[in-house]
Amino acid sequence: MDAVAFYIFAAVVLxxxxxxxxxxxxxxxxxxxxxxxxxxxxLYFLLDANLLAAIQLIVYAGGTLILIVxxxxxTSQSPWVGFKPTRGxxxxxxxxxxxxxxxxITLTTTADWRPSAxxxxxxxxxxxxxxxxxxxxxxxxxxxxxxxxxxVMIGAAYLARTEK
Amino acid sequence: xxxxxxxxxxRSPEKLASYRRSAIxxxxxxxxxxxxxxxxxxxxxxxxxxxxxADWKIVPVLVLCVGAGLAGLTLIAGGLAVATYxxxxxILKWGYNAFAVFLGGVLAVCLIVWxxxxxxxxxKTSPSGGTNTIPVLGIxxxxxxxxxxxxxxxxxxxIPFDKNVRLTIPPLxxxxxxxxxxxxxxxxxxxxxxxxxxxxxxxxxxxxxKVAGRIQSRMGPMRTGGWHGWAxxxxxxxxxxxxxxxxPSGGDTLLFKLAVYIVxxxxxxAFIALPFAGAWVFRDLDVALLFxxxxxxxxxxxxxxxxxxxxNKWSVYGAMREACQMVSYEIPMGMSLLIPVMMAGSLQxxxxxxxxxxxxxxxxxxxxxxxxxxxxxxYAASLASCKRAPFxxxxxxxxxxxxxxxxxxxxxxxxxxxxxxxxxxxxxxxAVILFLGGWKSPxxxxxxxxAVVQMGAAENMIGTIIRGLFKEGPILFIxxxxxxxxxxxxxxxxxPRIRIDQVLYACVQVLLPLTMIVLLANTxxxxxxxxxxxxWLVTVDTGIRWVLVAIGVLTAMGMIGIAMYGYKNNRxxxxxxxxxxxxxx
Amino acid sequence: xxxxxxNHYLVLxxxxxxxxxxxxxxxxxxxxxxxxxxxxxxxANINLVAFSKYSAGAADGHIFAVxxxxxxxxxxxxxxxxxxxxxxxxxxxxxxxxxxLRN
Numbered sequence: 001m002d003a004v005a006f007y008i009f010a011a012v013v014l015x016x017x018x019x020x021x022x023x024x025x026x027x028x029x030x031x032x033x034x035x036x037x038x039x040x041x042x043l044y045f046l047l048d049a050n051l052l053a054a055i056q057l058i059v060y061a062g063g064t065l066i067l068i069v070x071x072x073x074x075t076s077q078s079p080w081v082g083f084k085p086t087r088g089x090x091x092x093x094x095x096x097x098x099x100x101x102x103x104x105i106t107l108t109t110t111a112d113w114r115p116s117a118x119x120x121x122x123x124x125x126x127x128x129x130x131x132x133x134x135x136x137x138x139x140x141x142x143x144x145x146x147x148x149x150x151x152v153m154i155g156a157a158y159l160a161r162t163e164k
Numbered sequence: 165x166x167x168x169x170x171x172x173x174x175r176s177p178e179k180l181a182s183y184r185r186s187a188i189x190x191x192x193x194x195x196x197x198x199x200x201x202x203x204x205x206x207x208x209x210x211x212x213x214x215x216x217x218a219d220w221k222i223v224p225v226l227v228l229c230v231g232a233g234l235a236g237l238t239l240i241a242g243g244l245a246v247a248t249y250x251x252x253x254x255i256l257k258w259g260y261n262a263f264a265v266f267l268g269g270v271l272a273v274c275l276i277v278w279x280x281x282x283x284x285x286x287x288k289t290s291p292s293g294g295t296n297t298i299p300v301l302g303i304x305x306x307x308x309x310x311x312x313x314x315x316x317x318x319x320x321x322x323i324p325f326d327k328n329v330r331l332t333i334p335p336l337x338x339x340x341x342x343x344x345x346x347x348x349x350x351x352x353x354x355x356x357x358x359x360x361x362x363x364x365x366x367x368x369x370x371x372x373x374k375v376a377g378r379i380q381s382r383m384g385p386m387r388t389g390g391w392h393g394w395a396x397x398x399x400x401x402x403x404x405x406x407x408x409x410x411x412p413s414g415g416d417t418l419l420f421k422l423a424v425y426i427v428x429x430x431x432x433x434a435f436i437a438l439p440f441a442g443a444w445v446f447r448d449l450d451v452a453l454l455f456x457x458x459x460x461x462x463x464x465x466x467x468x469x470x471x472x473x474x475x476n477k478w479s480v481y482g483a484m485r486e487a488c489q490m491v492s493y494e495i496p497m498g499m500s501l502l503i504p505v506m507m508a509g510s511l512q513x514x515x516x517x518x519x520x521x522x523x524x525x526x527x528x529x530x531x532x533x534x535x536x537x538x539x540x541x542x543y544a545a546s547l548a549s550c551k552r553a554p555f556x557x558x559x560x561x562x563x564x565x566x567x568x569x570x571x572x573x574x575x576x577x578x579x580x581x582x583x584x585x586x587x588x589x590x591x592x593x594x595a596v597i598l599f600l601g602g603w604k605s606p607x608x609x610x611x612x613x614x615a616v617v618q619m620g621a622a623e624n625m626i627g628t629i630i631r632g633l634f635k636e637g638p639i640l641f642i643x644x645x646x647x648x649x650x651x652x653x654x655x656x657x658x659x660p661r662i663r664i665d666q667v668l669y670a671c672v673q674v675l676l677p678l679t680m681i682v683l684l685a686n687t688x689x690x691x692x693x694x695x696x697x698x699x700w701l702v703t704v705d706t707g708i709r710w711v712l713v714a715i716g717v718l719t720a721m722g723m724i725g726i727a728m729y730g731y732k733n734n735r736x737x738x739x740x741x742x743x744x745x746x747x748x749x
Numbered sequence: 750x751x752x753x754x755x756n757h758y759l760v761l762x763x764x765x766x767x768x769x770x771x772x773x774x775x776x777x778x779x780x781x782x783x784x785x786x787x788x789x790x791x792x793a794n795i796n797l798v799a800f801s802k803y804s805a806g807a808a809d810g811h812i813f814a815v816x817x818x819x820x821x822x823x824x825x826x827x828x829x830x831x832x833x834x835x836x837x838x839x840x841x842x843x844x845x846x847x848x849x850l851r852n
Contacts, residue, residue: 014764017764017768040794060822100766113803130811138812156826159834
């Protein structure tokens with residue numbers, strides 16, 4: 001059952017990622033990205049990372065993606081503006097990406113991941129565990145991240161303001 | 165009717181009569197045969213003999229007895245209908261048939277919900293670890309039919325009519341047995357959810373039109389279907405299906421079609437995590453609250469795409485308004501939802517509700533002043549997130565034609581509204597779960613029990629009904645959510661639409677600082693009351709809680725009083741002429 | 750094949766990573782490049798969560814993934830703001846014309 005679900009979600013993720021790469025229209029690219037993000041959220045559910053799946057859906061699909069679509073709508077003259085790469089660029093990029101994929105796959109699958117790659121070792125963390133370690137072990141990064149978000153908020157507002 | 169001649173029907177009365185006779189004979193004969201078959205099946209299987217209640221008999225029982233019995237009854241009913249069609253026609257002309265059907269439907273829904281809740285409770289509490297296996301397939305399970313039969317016979321599920329008479333239905337054990345398998349349970353639950361979700365918009369649109377009519381001293385839809393135009397939504401649906409399906413030529417056709425589904429599927433998915441009662445939830449996610457929020461957030465993308473793909477400037481304006489309104493209102497909405505999460509210490513909706521049991525004074529809305537404020541912040545933000553007036557700027561008719569809906573027509577257009585009405589129910593349900601005690605009864609169970617005993621109705625039907633009304637369960641949840649749903653309509657038809665700059669002002673400069681203050685104050689309040697246990701603060705907390713409870717009780721009583729006044733004086737309020745002239749009055 | 754392990758997630762993540770890199774390399778629209786970056790970050794997240802489940806079992810992987818999502822959101826906000834300035838200066842967001850900023 002889990003295997004079937006994994007293959008379905010992996011197919012959704014890969015198909016929409018391919019859609020992101022090949023689609024010419026930038027709005028369609030963003031919609032394909034929605035498929036990838038949703039598929040990855042489903043994979044998180046499969047991996048017992050419920051909190052992360054929900055965060056992925058809220059922040060990525062509900063926030064970042066809408067921001068991106070918003071950006072597209074504010075910065076394009078017509079829906080059909082295409083910026084096609086030249087054929088040479090596309091070929092080179094494809095070859096590099098293929099090499100990269102082959103390389104990473106061979107490296108990661110042959111590597112000896114020490115703590116047994118056979119199955120889950122311990123019970124997966126619950127929401128409360130994630131929250132606790134976020135406010136104890138990882139308190140400093142958490143605070144830095146919140147300061148970063150504040151800086152980003154002010155910076156984005158400053159950058160995007162209209163010149164008077 | 166007499167003028168219409170159907171071309172495929174022979175016109176001679178003798179032939180018609182012989183057709184009817186043979187139809188009656190065949191239908192009733194086949195029906196009796198089926199019933200006999202079902203009866204024989206039961207006798208053969210001896211389902212009530214304890215020793216022989218073997219589990220391999222379930223599939224034969226379902227096929228032989230239940231299937232054949234139902235088919236037989238249907239056939240006999242068909243035969244009787246053909247035999248007495250003139251009388252049936254006369255009965256169907258009676259005025260209050262529609263009302264009877266409506267009431268019967270409501271009762272049936274209540275019964276189904278109760279039965280489901282019972283099944284889910286039983287399955288949830290049943291011991292795990294399968295000791296038995298199905299012979300051929302080898303699937304392990306824990307509850308045998310015999311266990312179920314015993315449980316139903318001995319414990320509460322029998323419906324007590326009187327002290328000595330109990331309505332127990334042992335064959336039900338055969339029907340309940342498959343529900344212990346996760347897949348079967350999921351399919352049944354999915355069927356229930358889809359059915360419920362289809363009822364919400366159909367009922368909600370009719371209800372909204374009635375509410376709008378009453379608020380404007382009109383009657384609302386009165387003609388379709390008979391009693392108060394109850395079939396209006398069905399008629400609207402049929403009309404919309406047959407409308408022209410228009411797709412703008414300059415736009416992006418694929419996205420134009422896709423946008424509808426991005427708007428309408430996420431609210432349906434929210435029902436995966438939305439609990440109707442303790443055991444009555446599809447998946448009791450530990451992050452249910454975040455999941456539902458995420459689903460409500462994705463809907464925005466569909467609206468933006470709809471506006472974009474329509475290639476129409478009104479649509480794009482509507483989409484842009486929707487985007488900035490939704491993205492900004494999600495922040496106060498999410499932050500005000502954090503307050504009940506802090507009170508209960510969990511993101512799991514069932515756990516949050518369990519923290520509010522035992523009387524309405526334990527509901528989080530009355531828990532402390534910050535929760536009280538947070539409830540109203542959440543409600544305002546949820547109106548904005550459902551695009552309901554006064555925040556319906558994305559589709560404001562007077563400025564933007566119809567906003568992002570301008571180019572949509574027919575079925576696609578109606579799917580947008582389907583999504584909107586389902587989302588309305590989801591946000592109302594979320595408010596009920598987080599602030600208004602979810603499916604918990606407003607009165608403690610002991611009080612109900614005492615009252616029943618005092619009335620001398622402890623053992624009979626009336627007592628059962630009273631207990632059922634105040635028993636925690638999906639019915640209470642649906643009633644509470646329906647009340648908040650009604651308040652959304654009330655607000656829509658009484659408040660004017662506000663401008664986009666006012667919308668953003670209200671969010672960024674009023675609600676956002678307010679939620680931040682409330683969040684901080686609530687944190688400190690909980691710290692003082694529950695962890696440091698400061699004496700004076702605990703006293704203040706208790707005092708404020710009772711004041712809030714008093715406000716709540718007064719509000720409820722005031723609303724009931726106004727409603728009763730309105731009901732008593734409805735002729736004067738609606739205008740006697742209008743009320744008397746309309747059909748159905 | 751029917752027993753899902755760590756390697757399945759690693760392969761999926763590698764493929765998504767390469768597609769993200771390809772997307773970054775082939776799009777000339779600045780927002781397209783941003784979307785490619787999102788793909789790459791998602792592939793990293795898949796790895797983090799998969800390792801968290803199949804090796805350590807602790808919450809560490811999840812927390813790193815939360816930080817990655819947070820950074821992605823921050824990055825997108827800043828990037829969109831920059832693209833809007835870019836657009837108001839050049840009336841396009843073709844990154845190949847970004848060198849004109851020098852003037």
